[in-house]
Amino acid sequence: MNTPLTAIIVGAGHRAMTYASYALQHPEELNIVGVADPSQLRRERAAKIHSLTPDQLHETAEDLAKLPKQADFIINGTMDQHHVPTSLPLLAVGYDVLVEKPFATSSKELEEFAAAVRKYKRKVSVCHVL
Secondary structure (H helix, E strand, C coil): CCCCEEEEEECCCHHHHHHHHHHHHCCCCEEEEEEECCCHHHHHHHHHHHCCCHHHEECCHHHHHCCCCCCCEEEECCCHHHHHHHHHHHHHHCCEEEEECCCCCCHHHHHHHHHHHHHHCCCEEEECCC
């Protein structure tokens, strides 16, 4: 049996929680091992759903990026204008990123994101589901 992938939710709103629900249906394939969200309510909701401990809860992507890498990838469900600013420090730590479209809101952001992906040799998957 293969080891399941691990992911941390960044921005625990509708988008990310929808993607993370895959872990509930297929725990042999995916485990959610953390959440970063400024809202205590959303952090607590994600913790309850995914059986997370207090040390797996983070207020911001920046807080998470200060720690050693703790998962295979990030599910970035932040608002569109926050996709790039929250992803950049996490790419630098070594996370791959799953992000909803649009992954950038300007050509400058697109260039920053692409440069970071190349620099850190990370994978980014852009979802067009929602």
